[in-house]
Amino acid sequence: MTKPLYLSKLQLKAELDRCLNCPSKPCMSACPVSCNPQEFIQAAKKGNFAEAVEAITRTNPMGQTCGLICPDKFCMKACTRSHIDFAIQIPKVQATILEQTRQKTPATIQVTTRRHPLAAVIGAGPAGIAAAAEWTRLGGSVTLFEAKDRIGGALNMIPKTRLPHEVIEKDWLFLKNRPYIELRLKTPIHAPENLLNQNYDAVIVATGEPLCQKLNIPGEEWCLSYMDYLSDPSAYPAKGKVAVIGGGNVAADCALTAKSLGAQHVDMFVRRRLADMKISKSECLMLIDRFVNISALTSPVSILREEKYLTLTVRKNQYIDNVLTPLTETDTPLKGFDLVIRAIGSHSSEKKICERLIYAGDCKTGGSTIVEALASGQKAAYNLFHQLFKRKSPNVRR
Ligand SMILES: Cc1cc2nc3c(=O)[nH]c(=O)nc-3n(C[C@H](O)[C@H](O)[C@H](O)COP(=O)(O)OP(=O)(O)OC[C@H]3O[C@@H](n4cnc5c(N)ncnc54)[C@H](O)[C@@H]3O)c2cc1C
Ligand code: SF4
Known part of the structure; x- marks a missing residue:
């Protein structure tokens, strides 16, 4: 029998009640995207689910997908409760909060708007999506090129019993600043460096490991x-x-x-x-x-x-x-x-070194996990933006 993906109301309450509200936040320190479980758990415990959602999505553009497939070696391994009895099921708590809240408030349709600086992001897997989210958070806009007919990259190979593919879509539909991201599916880019001659200020390559x-x-x-x-x-x-x-x-x-x-x-x-x-x-x-x-x-x-x-x-x-x-x-x-x-x-194909072009995710670091690919995409966008525009950014996290 397959296990349910989300916690029931009672299970969620039990997990929220077990949180010790640790001041040192070991769960947050262990998360590659610095998500703060202590904050979203305490908000949800008070019944403030909107605040909990804001705390999750502030640093994680694919919070619901991560909640279903993140391995237990990050936040759960660090959770103080694992030294007392057993760790809080932090990823499942995260996925359940988002699923419950999103069921009640459907995503709105958004019209694409352009602003500068404009980045081309190649590959709409976790690293590309995170890079696009970070670039738009910093004030730019993005064209996100994807070779296949859907977003998600390698996540699409994960069996549906572990990750129903509509969850990836759901994270995308609720992405902050989505109007500043133009998604072009079925558009493979074979020479990313050429985009720099086509009105793009920067290029982020996040093509995963296709070989x-x-x-x-x-x-x-x-x-x-x-x-x-x-x-x-x-x-x-x-x-x-x-x-x-x-x-x-x-x-x-x-x-x-x-x-x-x-x-x-x-x-x-x-x-x-x-x-x-x-x-x-x-x-x-x-x-x-x-x-x-x-x-x-x-x-x-x-x-x-x-x-x-x-x-x-x-x-x-x-x-x-x-x-x-x-x-x-x-x-x-x-x-x-x-x-x-x-x-x-x-493994990935050969990388070309080029000014204003940067690599992120599995194509840079080798096979990893969704949350490490997200962190790599965020970091690439953040570093390239600052290197090129030397602007002060809101909420510097790294
Ligand atoms: C079967 C399987 C199970 C997994 N299970 C887990 C798990 O349980 N937990 C976990 O944390 N991680 C898991 N992973 C790993 C996780 O999926 C990857 O680490 C993550 O997807 C890497 O993200 P990425 O964006 O770097 O690359 P990818 O997800 O590979 O995305 C790259 C994207 O770039 C596109 N692309 C490639 N070339 C071009 C081009 N020339 N032009 C335009 N687009 C292009 C591809 O079509 C793809 O959409 C699993 C991976 C697989 C394959
Ligand atoms: S480490 Fe565990 S108990 Fe402590 S704040 Fe994080 S989730 Fe709560």
């Missing part, structure tokens, strides 16, 4: 990339046996998606130890709950197509003197897979 890491093994052509799979899982065989290569949260999403679509048997192959897997406790519990088999210290060696099915040969690894060492004599062919999916990471 999947390869396995570099024989038979790789039979293997599906996680991007192809998660972009449209229903296009691939739903039943039978699925192998997922990788041990992070993207691999976990592939395994859970395959299971939810009816795969009888899902195997995850992880190069390092179980303890090294980059997944949260709740994702780990979900994998166990859905009977996903995890083979740790196991690497793929080759993929062979035999009639309808794929044979994946795997090799065991062992730590010898702290070095991960493949044990060649352990090669084992595993037959009968309908799908083999690789989810071992991604």
Whole structure:
């Protein structure tokens, strides 16, 4: 059974009541966008939801999306209650406050207005959206170019059970200063630097990591990339046996998606130890709950197509003197897979250094989390604006 995404009224009240109103605000210090849970929790506790929403959206342009998918390693890890009993479910509290308030007050239609300085932001994922929000907060306007037909970037690959895609739209519709952002969907930009000759004062590139890491093994052509799979899982065989290569949260999403679509048997192959897997406790519990088999210290060696099915040969690894060492004599062919999916990471294309142009988000820092991509987008816009215009900005946070 899938867990509800939001807290019930009673659960919300219980979580708000547990907050200790810590003067040192460890939850805020741990948040990459410096969101202040203590402030929005105390406002909501007094029944002042409008003030709570203002506190969340002041620093986070995608507060509801973050509330559903932020990992527990930021505010929750820092929450004082985690040293007493267990941490307040801060992200869920945040998502619930926004969902409840937004249900009551629908977003208004806004007409696009232009003002200078004008920035071009390339990519409407979290980093691009945050960069656009920050640039307009500082007084400029933005053209936001997106190659695909919708906003959200890599967030669109997250299974709907964790993140319904309308939540991304909702954050966008409630974005502050949206009239100063012109969104151009289905508009890929191949030479961002050329925009500087077209009336744009600055360019922020936030194109994410569009290239999947390869396995570099024989038979790789039979293997599906996680991007192809998660972009449209229903296009691939739903039943039978699925192998997922990788041990992070993207691999976990592939395994859970395959299971939810009816795969009888899902195997995850992880190069390092179980303890090294980059997944949260709740994702780990979900994998166990859905009977996903995890083979740790196991690497793929080759993929062979035999009639309808794929044979994946795997090799065991062992730590010898702290070095991960493949044990060649352990090669084992595993037959009968309908799908083999690789989810071992991604990377971005080459970056050009150019004046008045800056990079942000996963294309700059490598694969991260939504809130780190947001923080990177904000920082890029803030730094570039000040570098170019040397204006004093309102509410300097960094
Ligand atoms: C399956 C999966 C599960 C995840 N789960 C979580 C999670 O649970 N929690 C979490 O915090 N993070 C999670 N993440 C990570 C998170 O989604 C990313 O860190 C974040 O989306 C990165 O934001 P970004 O804006 O830098 O890049 P992206 O989100 O990749 O956005 C880049 C955008 O740029 C566009 N673009 C690319 N090239 C061009 C071009 N030439 N012209 C115009 N537009 C272009 C792309 O279409 C895209 O919309 C997950 C990622 C994946 C793939
Ligand atoms: S750390 Fe936890 S208890 Fe303290 S203010 Fe933040 S949410 Fe409340």
